[in-house]
Amino acid sequence: MLTADLLANAVVAGILLGGFYAAVAIGLAIIFGQLDIVNIAHPAFIIVGAYTAYILNSRFGFDPVLVGVLAAPIFFIVGAGIYRIYYAAFERTGQESLSGLAFFFGVMFIIEVVLILVYGVDYRLVAARYIGSTWSLGFVDLPFRLLVPFVTAVALTAGVYAYLSRTFMGRAIQAVAQDRLALQLMGANPVSVKQWAFALGMATAAIAGSLLIIIGPVEPSVGRLYIGRAFAIVVLGGMGSIPGMFIAALILGVVESLVTTFWGPSWAPAVAFGLLLLTLAFRPSGLFGR
């Protein structure tokens, strides 16, 4: 059953899927990987992004990716507000480990319940001209439903990476991740930097949500399915490393796709997470960890 076209298509499908996983995980790579904030509610915010795309797509016919980009600044502002509450309630008093986790669990449930109350529990989908079309390159098929999220995810990852490595605020975020006290000694306010970084991570949720609803139907609690995968990608990539996160996402996508094609879909998560454990056994700090 192992043929060249089946293998090539499995690898390409895995790369495309991995790109989407990167979009889901990039916010956590900043918030969890760099700031050490266990934002378990991040996938729930991604679902809010998906619903935003759904509303503007179904009412006005806006392209979901465009909605994601337009909604990102609003998510940024909301993220800044949430970090302020988190900081005042938990981080400032040193209770961020357990109470902070409970806080984000609470936020996740509130988001789900509000979405259920406002929009009901039916599955929501978007319509776009490219969904359902396929671009064939020889014997390799590239479904636009996966290609568009992949291209967007690559652009998002490149943009975030460039921002973090080339701008003053980006370097400040990396600095606060490395040594908060040193940043304070330099006269910078680490709380403001962390607030900015948290907000940036949240902004990516708007775009990831729009990509999620392009790929498949969404209902309020579907975000829970991505919690484990997103955190695993961040850990596998090396906490806080954006290129590491992207490569880890691609590895997870390709492994899942290969296992699905040649072995069976039920084995895909087990093999992918087995690979994560194996990698961590040899490189406890992840692929690109410091």
Place this chain on the structure above:
Amino acid sequence: MAKYRSLSRAWLTAGVLALFAASASLIAPAAKAADPIKIGFTMALTGGLAGAGKGALIAMEIWKDDINKKGGLLGRPVEFVYYDDATQPAKVPGLYQKLLEVDKVDLVVSSYGTNEIAPAMPIIMRKRLVFPALFGLAVNDQFNYDRYFQIMPSGPEPKLDWTRGFFDLAMEQHPKPKTLAIISADAEFALNAAAGARKNALRANFTIVYDKTYPPGTADFTPIVRAIQATNPDIVFVASYPPGSVGMVKAANEVGLKTKMFGGGMVGLQFAAIQKNLGPMLNGIVNYDFWVPEPTLNFPGVKEFLAKYQEAAKGKGVDPYGHYLPPYAYAYLQVLGQAVEATKGLDQGKIAKYMHDNTFETVVGKVKFGANGEWARSRVLQVQFRDVQPNNLEQFKGPGKRIVLYPPDWASGKIVYPYKQ
């Protein structure tokens, strides 16, 4: 004189007491008659099955209003006591315990779905209650409970009957298809459906060339469809939940799946929002259903019920047309109500016997239960999507888009074979 006075006082006292006693005996039955009959249940109002569960609740409320307008059951108004089981089977036993011990409900019915019905069974069985159930697949195979009644028209052998139509249709084609691929979600209902499909495939001498399950949370189905295509099956049977159904249909179109029959057990393709989104990608798919607006299924009362449902469903985020589950959620209460009225009481043994012995007139047609509480005769439909246009919700409200192919008694058209995208 004093004696006379004392005698008349005694008579007066006795008269007052007698009058009081008589009036009390008159008042007591009147108060009892006004006591509501409480029907208890849990329902998936949040969580994965909530879309359907909320629609079912709307249908049940319509039945309650209808029956109360007619004077209730046994001359008593009907009340519901219900809790959200959040689509979590672990919550179900505790909630039914509460319904029975704290709320003291008179009758019980089930929540929606196999996974929510099964956990309630031990509690219900211990109390020997009649248990009308809403869309559980082969739940009673494990319990063999004589007071269980399933409204889903699976038939006497639920696992087999549920998929029988798909394979019977396949075997009617020329040349006969020979090879089969099975893909199912890794969850209770889908696994049961796939097990039935395997037995039906064996009966029809199919060679199974692909037989796999996929886990919840699978985002991309194109590798699955490609792996299936690599085995070149004549027919592809899919048992899936809504996200998987959408994923499989889209992936089949993107990959260009070449097979002769595709579908079978895809949950979700019955819901209007998903139908609208998938549009022409649905054309040619043969899939199960329980009620569609075809002329052969125009049972007395179903149009009136759907008109009420569609009005009540507005703005509630549930399926706007309610073809799939709501008529059956109305019907399982119709059956219970008719049995209570006929037996003139709440004796669970008498109600159960009546339900076994009689045929019920409901909005989903005549319902007759077999010995195991399933429908005595299967009426799982196999319908084929035809001439579906893009981005048009309204088209699914009326006939012509989901042609009934099976069972032959209810067929509204012939299959278009082989499957073409």
